[in-house]
Amino acid sequence: MTTTDLSIVRGKRSAAGRVVDFFGKGVVNLVLLIVAVFWLVPTVGLFLSSLRSSTDNGQSGWWTVFTAPAQLTLKNYENLLGNAQFMGSFWNTIVITVPATILVVVIGALAGYAFAWVKFPGRDWLLIAVIVMLAVPVQVALIPIAKLYGSLGLFGSIIGVILFHTAFGLPFAIFLLRNFFTQVPGELMEAARLDGASEMRIFSRIVLPLGMPAVASLGIFQFLWVWNDMLVALIFTNASSQPVTVAIQSQLRQFGANIDVLSSGAFLSMIIPLIVFFAFQRYFVTALLAGSQR
Amino acid sequence: MTTAPVAERTRTEGEGASRPPRRARTRRTIYTALAFLAPALVLLGVLVAYPVIYSIWRSLYDAAGTNFLGLGNYATMFTDPATFVAIRNNIIWVVVVPVSVTILGLIFAVLMDKIKWGIAFKLIVFMPMAISMVAAGVIFRTAFQENPQLGSVNAGLVAIHDAFAPNSSYPNARPRPDAGITQAKSGAITSNDAVQAGGEANFPLLAINQENVPATAKTGAPAPAAKSDEITGTVWLDFVRGGGGQNGQLGDGKKGLPGVEVDAVDASGAVVGKATTDADGTYAIASLASGSYTVTLPASNFQAAYTGISWLGPTLVTAVVILSYVWIWAGFAMVMIASGLSAMDRSLQEAARMDGANEWQVFRRITAPLLSPVLIVVFITLIVNVLKIFDLVYVIPPASSLPDATVIAVQMWSVSFGGGNDQGLGSALAVLLLILVLPFMIINVRRFRTEREQ
Incomplete structure (x- = not known):
C-alpha cells in the first residue's frame, strides 16, 4: 500500500515496475477471490438445497437451480415450522443458551471483581487455579457429572445442561473480566471507599459500567459457544430436552433421504448466531483476543 | 507472584491506627471476597475440580467400577x-x-x-x-x-475430468452370447477365432443404455467385402426396442455403434492395425500383412464413467x-x-x-x-x-x-x-x-x- 507513495518520493519506480505492481495486485485480487468463492460455495450450496424439494435433492445437485429456478420452494421451511419436535428442540436451545449466558456473565463478573479489587489472602493461588481450569477438557467431567446428575435427578434436564455450561464457561469469564476490571483506575474506587460505599455498590456503580465492553464480549462469546454446543447436550439431554444441534445430529444417521430436513434445519439453527455474530462482531473478536482455549 | 502478598501485608500494617485492627480487617475482606466468589467457587468446585479428581480415580477401575486395575x-x-x-x-x-x-x-x-x-x-x-x-x-x-x-x-471433479478426458461412449457393454465373441476381465471384447487378412469380424453388443447411443448413429449395415489387406466388419447394438429381430444378426433397425475403436492384434500380442467405426457401425482395418489376427474392441471403449473420488x-x-x-x-x-x-x-x-x-x-x-x-x-x-x-x-x-x-x-x-x-x-x-x-x-x-x- 505504501510502496507506491514511497516510490513517488524516491522517483525511482520505472514503468516496468509499475506494470509488475499492477499485475501483482491483480494476482492478489484473483487469489483472494478464489479463496472467497471456496469459502462461500459450501454454505450457498446448502442454502440452495434447503430451498429445493426432497425429490429434487434426491435426483440432482443444488447447482441445477441456476438452469431450472422453478425448483425453488419454501416448502421445507414450512414443513419444519410445522414440525413440533424440531421446533421444540429450537426452543430448548434458547431456554438453555439464555440462562447459561446470563449466569456466566453475572457469576463471572462478581468473581472477576473479587479477583481484581478485593485483597483477600490466597487470591493469587486461587486465580492460578482458575487459569489452570481454563484448559480443562470438557471430556474429563462427562462421566463424573453424568453420575452426579443421575443421583440428583438432573440427568436429561435442561437445568443440568445450563449448570454444566455455566461451570465450564466460568474460568474464561473470570479470567477475561478480571483482566478488564483491573484496568479500571484505582483512584475511583479509593474515593468511593472513603465515601463509605459498600463493595457491592462500587462493583455495580463503578466497575461494572466501566467494564461493560468486556461484559458484552464475554456475553457474545458464551452465547455463541452454548448455542453451538453439541457434546454436552448429546449426553445430558433426552428427546424432550434436546437442543437443535442434537436434533440435527440425530437426523444425520439417515443422511441422503432427508437433505431437505437437514439443510433447512441447519440453516434455521444458524440464523440467530449469524445475526449475533454480524451485529456484535467487534465484541466477539475482543473475547477471542483475550485468549480462549476451550 | 510470591512477592505480592508480602507487599500487601506490609502496606496493611503500615496504615493508620484509626482503622480497625488487622485481624478484623482481614476477616472482613475474607467475608467480602466469599460473598463475591461463592457462586463461582461452588460451581467450579462441584462441576470442574471434583470431576477431574473423580475421573483420575475412576480411570484406575474396571468397567463396573468394582475391581481395581491400576494402570x-x-x-x-x-x-x-x-x-x-x-x-x-x-x-x-x-x-x-x-x-x-x-x-x-x-x-x-x-x-x-x-x-x-x-x-x-x-x-x-x-x-x-x-x-x-x-x-x-x-x-x-x-x-x-x-x-x-x-x-x-x-x-x-467430474466436470474437470470430462473436459480433459472424454468418457468412453459405451460403458458396461456386453457381447451377445454365442456370437463368436467374448469379453476379457479387463473389459476388452475379442473375436474367439483368428481372422485372416481379407476376412470379416462382427460384434453384436448388448447392455448399452439407449441414451449412450449418439443421435448420429445410423441403422447398422453389413461391412463391404474386405480387400486382401483388410479386415472389415460391423459393431452394432444387437437389440430392438420393443423386441423382435434375430439374435446376432443385423436387420430390424438395429443401430450401428459409431466411434468404437477396433484393433487387429497379431500372434505376438502387438496391435498392428486399428480403425474406428462409422455412423453405421462398419469399420475397415487397412494395410495388414497377410496372416491371421485376433480382432478386439479394447476396454477403453467400455470403461465405466468417471464418478469422482x-x-x-x-x-x-x-x-x-x-x-x-x-x-x-x-x-x-x-x-x-x-x-x-x-x-x-x-x-x-x-x-x-x-x-x-x-x-x-x-x-x-x-x-x-x-x-x-x-x-x-x-x-x-x-x-x-x-x-x-x-x-x-x-x-x-x-x-x-x-x-x-x-x-x-x-x-x-x-x-x-x-x-x-x-x-x-x-x-x-x-x-x-x-x-x-x-x-x-x-x-x-x-x-x-x-x-x-x-
Missing part, C-alpha cells in the same frame, strides 16, 4: 486397535492442523490489506466461526457426497474432516493475526523499504518477527482446541468410516456413552486428554505470572 485401562488404551487409531488420528490432527491454519491465517491477513474489498473478504472467511460444528458438518457432508449428481465437489470412504475421510476444520478456523487465525498487524508500528517497515528492501524481505525480517507473539497464541489455542476435537469427527463421517476417522474425544464418548459402557476406559481416555493439555496449562500460568511481574 490397566491405560495399557488397554494403547493396545486396543480402535483406541490406537484414535490416538494416531489425533497425532495427525495436531501435526497438520495448527500449522496449516496459522499459515493460512497469516497469508489471508497479509493479503487482505492489499485489496479494496478486504472487509467483505474478512467477513466471508470469518463467518464459519459463528455457526455450529454440527451445521458445518452438514455443509461438508453434503458437499463431499460420493454421487457426482449430488455432491458438488465430485460434480466439479470416494471422499467419505475410509482413506480420505479424515482429510475431509480436517478440511472442514480449516474452513472454520482459518478466519480465527486471520482475525487474530490481522489485529496484531494493525497494532504494529509500521515505521520500521517503511524505513526498510526506503533502504531498498523488497516486500518479501520486509515480511521475513521485520513483520514476521514482530508478529511472533500473536502467532504463538494462535498456534497454542489451535493445538489445545484440536486435541479436544469432537463434533466434526462425530458428525461428518458416515457410520461405515467413523472407525477410521475417530479421535480420542470421540472414542471417549463411544467407549463410555455410545454403547461401550466402559466408564473405566472412558475415564482413562479423558485423563489422557487432560495430560495432553497439561503443558499448555503450565504455559498459561507462566504467561500470567510474567504479566503480573511486569
